[in-house]
Amino acid sequence: MKIISGEGSYFTDSSGKSYLDMSSQLMCCHLGYGNKNVINAIKKQAETLSYIGPSFDTDIRETVSEKLKSILPDNMVKYFYGTSGTEANEAAIKIARMYMADKKKNKIISFYNSYHGSTLGSLQLTGDFRRMLVDSYENASGFLRVAPQFCYHCPFKLKYPECNLACAENLEYTIKQEGNIAAVIFEPVTGTNGVVVPPDGFVKRLREITEENDVLLIADEVMTGFCRTGEWFAVNHWNVKPDIITTAKGITAAYAPLSLTAVDKKISDFFEDHIFAHGHTYEAHPLMLAAASAAIDEYKIMFLIM
Numbered sequence: 301m302k303i304i305s306g307e308g309s310y311f312t313d314s315s316g317k318s319y320l321d322m323s324s325q326l327m328c329c330h331l332g333y334g335n336k337n338v339i340n341a342i343k344k345q346a347e348t349l350s351y352i353g354p355s356f357d358t359d360i361r362e363t364v365s366e367k368l369k370s371i372l373p374d375n376m377v378k379y380f381y382g383t384s385g386t387e388a389n390e391a392a393i394k395i396a397r398m399y400m401a402d403k404k405k406n407k408i409i410s411f412y413n414s415y416h417g418s419t420l421g422s423l424q425l426t427g428d429f430r431r432m433l434v435d436s437y438e439n440a441s442g443f444l445r446v447a448p449q450f451c452y453h454c455p456f457k458l459k460y461p462e463c464n465l466a467c468a469e470n471l472e473y474t475i476k477q478e479g480n481i482a483a484v485i486f487e488p489v490t491g492t493n494g495v496v497v498p499p500d501g502f503v504k505r506l507r508e509i510t511e512e513n514d515v516l517l518i519a520d521e522v523m524t525g526f527c528r529t530g531e532w533f534a535v536n537h538w539n540v541k542p543d544i545i546t547t548a549k550g551i552t553a554a555y556a557p558l559s560l561t562a563v564d565k566k567i568s569d570f571f572e573d574h575i576f577a578h579g580h581t582y583e584a585h586p587l588m589l590a591a592a593s594a595a596i597d598e599y600k601i602m603f604l605i606m
């Protein structure tokens with residue numbers, strides 16, 4: 301099907317037929333199509349400064365960083381801008397491993413019903429079938445998956461709440477047995493593998509377990525970020541503060557490809573005197589940031605109305 305245009309909540313194909321976009325495409329067109337404020341912000345930025353290498357500071361980078369600071373959980377202090385959720389998670393893997401290198405912790409745990417991206421690293425985080433297509437012993441090293449928090453088909457064949465969150469306890473057992481886990485990554489609400497809201501207490505327990513075992517907690521909010529679950533970020537529902545948050549999609553309401561990897565102060569401090577050897581040509585691209593700035597303003601207005 302060839303799509304010609306989009307307006308509001310509808311997109312139109314080449315025969316003139318319009319469709320109500322019930323899923324906001326890939327759960328990313330949070331503001332619908334044709335939002336004038338976002339479009340004009342991109343145009344204005346294109347006229348002012350369309351591109352500059354990522355090692356330079358820009359007004360738009362400062363503006364977006366300030367706006368993000370006002371909406372992210374308040375422990376998130378330093379931001380890396382990429383162009384996809386996949387890249388955001390790749391950055392998170394490297395950050396976690398570099399931060400934990402002195403402690404010789406390099407393994408990352410994820411959940412079997414997860415999707416975290418399509419490049420080799422993020423695909424190894426991914427628990428679902430997409431990983432298996434390119435899985436091999438070599439590229440699997442340093443990544444482990446565990447049974448998920450999935451009450452509808454509980455992997456332990458237990459019932460909540462009598463299960464006492466066996467899924468979380470299994471995670472803790474795995475962390476202790478492995479001994480060199482750098483981080484756990486999870487989707488606060490599992491997205492492509494079922495839109496699974498975790499049972500009460502799970503996210504809090506996850507935070508406790510990771511803290512007690514000196515393991516970083518990475519919340520993949522690529523799909524759940526930017527008001528998708530009624531909060532700016534899904535972790536807010538449980539008042540949980542991860543060490544790293546990754547997000548993309550809604551950050552620009554899909555008007556431009558942008559992603560974010562945000563870290564807390566201890567990780568930020570670590571990289572004050574350790575080089576983060578990482579980056580992309582289009583990192584912190586001004587046009588993408590202009591879209592994010594305007595999209596965040598639009599969300600803020602929506603929050604005021606609601």
Ligand SMILES: Cc1ncc(COP(=O)(O)O)c(C=O)c1O
Binds near residue numbers: 487492
């Ligand atoms: C939870 C989650 N993480 C990561 C990704 C990868 O994001 P992207 O497709 O922007 O690379 C997705 C994409 O659907 C996702 O839902």
